[in-house]
Amino acid sequence: MPLEHAILSVLNQQPMSGYDLKKEIDQHIGHFWSTTQSHIYKSLRQLEEDGLVSVEEIQQANRPNRKVYSVTGTGRQELEEWLKTPMECDPVREAWLMQVYFAHPLDNEQIATLFEERIQKMKAQLDRYRRNTPRPADIDLLQMENERARELWQMTVDYGTAYLQFQIAWHERALQKIKALPVSHDDRGPNGNQAL
Amino acid sequence: MPLEHAILSVLNQQPMSGYDLKKEIDQHIGHFWSTTQSHIYKSLRQLEEDGLVSVEEIQQANRPNRKVYSVTGTGRQELEEWLKTPMECDPVREAWLMQVYFAHPLDNEQIATLFEERIQKMKAQLDRYRRNTPRPADIDLLQMENERARELWQMTVDYGTAYLQFQIAWHERALQKIKALPVSHDDRGPNGNQAL
DNA sequence: AGCGACATGTAAGCGGTTACATGATTCT
DNA sequence: AGAATCATGTAACCGCTTACATGTCGCT
Numbered sequence: 001m002p003l004e005h006a007i008l009s010v011l012n013q014q015p016m017s018g019y020d021l022k023k024e025i026d027q028h029i030g031h032f033w034s035t036t037q038s039h040i041y042k043s044l045r046q047l048e049e050d051g052l053v054s055v056e057e058i059q060q061a062n063r064p065n066r067k068v069y070s071v072t073g074t075g076r077q078e079l080e081e082w083l084k085t086p087m088e089c090d091p092v093r094e095a096w097l098m099q100v101y102f103a104h105p106l107d108n109e110q111i112a113t114l115f116e117e118r119i120q121k122m123k124a125q126l127d128r129y130r131r132n133t134p135r136p137a138d139i140d141l142l143q144m145e146n147e148r149a150r151e152l153w154q155m156t157v158d159y160g161t162a163y164l165q166f167q168i169a170w171h172e173r174a175l176q177k178i179k180a181l182p183v184s185h186d187d188r189g190p191n192g193n194q195a196l
Numbered sequence: 197m198p199l200e201h202a203i204l205s206v207l208n209q210q211p212m213s214g215y216d217l218k219k220e221i222d223q224h225i226g227h228f229w230s231t232t233q234s235h236i237y238k239s240l241r242q243l244e245e246d247g248l249v250s251v252e253e254i255q256q257a258n259r260p261n262r263k264v265y266s267v268t269g270t271g272r273q274e275l276e277e278w279l280k281t282p283m284e285c286d287p288v289r290e291a292w293l294m295q296v297y298f299a300h301p302l303d304n305e306q307i308a309t310l311f312e313e314r315i316q317k318m319k320a321q322l323d324r325y326r327r328n329t330p331r332p333a334d335i336d337l338l339q340m341e342n343e344r345a346r347e348l349w350q351m352t353v354d355y356g357t358a359y360l361q362f363q364i365a366w367h368e369r370a371l372q373k374i375k376a377l378p379v380s381h382d383d384r385g386p387n388g389n390q391a392l
Numbered sequence: 393a394g395c396g397a398c399a400t401g402t403a404a405g406c407g408g409t410t411a412c413a414t415g416a417t418t419c420t
Numbered sequence: 421a422g423a424a425t426c427a428t429g430t431a432a433c434c435g436c437t438t439a440c441a442t443g444t445c446g447c448t
Binding site for chain 2: 002005006009028029031032033034082083084086087088089091092093094095096097098099100101102103104105106110114117118121122125129146147148149151152153155156159160162163164166167170174177181182195196
């Protein structure tokens with residue numbers, strides 16, 4: 001469903017093929033929503049079935065034909081309604097917290113290492129994020145129609161850094177707590193973890 | 197996969213049935229990992245197929261038989277390896293950011309409303325979260341073997357509040373930016389949104 | 393009489409990913 | 421010669437959810 005709305009939104013700005021959609025989506029919202037070719041083609045088929053988009057096949061010499069999709073009237077209605085309906089706030093759901101909760105058979109250093117490695121990974125991720133998302137100077141290259149669009153886009157970029165910084169900060173605070181944890185009474189020295 | 201490891205971890209503390217697992221999981225990690233009966237039964241079957249757990253069917257008079265699952269040797273090995281391997285940091289992925297990015301055809305007040313409604317929802321969510329997760333006083337009721345386990349559990353609870361607070365704070369900052377956004381040049385007064 | 397706890401599951405669907413298939417053209 | 425770009429998809433799987441099916445017991 002999320003992808004279908006993204007597709008609808010992009011097509012509303014400009015009709016295009018599945019192939020183009022992939023590039024457009026990667027470029028504009030890829031920093032918070034990755035996707036795949038096959039999923040796009042699948043969603044496109046669904047959208048067509050539901051009458052939200054229409055296709056025009058364009059003959060091409062020397063390369064595969066293109067299927068150019070446009071939003072229909074119904075599609076535009078659906079899009080408008082989606083845009084105006086605030087999204088649900090998903091409940092907290094973090095698989096890695098399982099590891100924290102179930103870590104009690106490990107000794108403090110082992111748990112600390114787990115956190116340190118995650119912190120390293122997240123810092124690397126933040127670095128990559130900053131390198132890969134275009135900065136204000138490059139924005140003109142992604143030709144955005146207006147100032148408004150550019151600022152909204154910038155907000156989505158900022159969310160990513162803010163989120164990663166939050167994660168890193170939380171993990172660093174958590175790491176301090178781990179180090180101050182009472183020593184496991186399961187701990188029998190270097191050969192611990194008898195609970196496993 | 198995440199659920200399977202949670203099951204393995206719980207069973208490692210104490211063999212039990214699928215029915216009991218559901219309650220145990222809800223109680224202990226439900227604040228960051230919701231699940232369903234059917235998913236548990238399915239995972240249990242998978243774990244058995246993979247030889248990570250074994251079953252013992254217990255005859256009961258006057259009520260359905262129970263199938264009590266225990267972790268096997270292989271299961272314990274798998275569990276240990278999982279516990280010591282730091283989890284991946286998933287890339288940012290937030291469907292609601294789509295709405296932010298694609299909101300440019302709406303006028304400022306409409307976007308602001310979207311944010312305000314989300315903020316309200318998240319505050320309600322935070323309230324519920326605080327009410328529903330047991331506080332330190334109640335912890336003894338969930339009999340946790342030791343101080344260590346209790347503190348790790350507390351960390352997972354704290355993550356939830358920290359996360360929701362972060363979200364709310366980000367949205368509030370974003371709301372201010374929205375209000376300062378240049379007026380849409382699509383804006384034709386009260387009957388705006390000609391781009392839709 | 394009706395509901396919730398006890399206890400097991402199946403079937404279908406959802407949104408998504410991974411791997412694979414095809415085949416011409418252009419760039420290095 | 422080999423890789424990237426253009427352009428379409430299919431099939432199988434993943435983790436998970438929703439809805440449904442079955443049946444007893446004890447409480448109100």
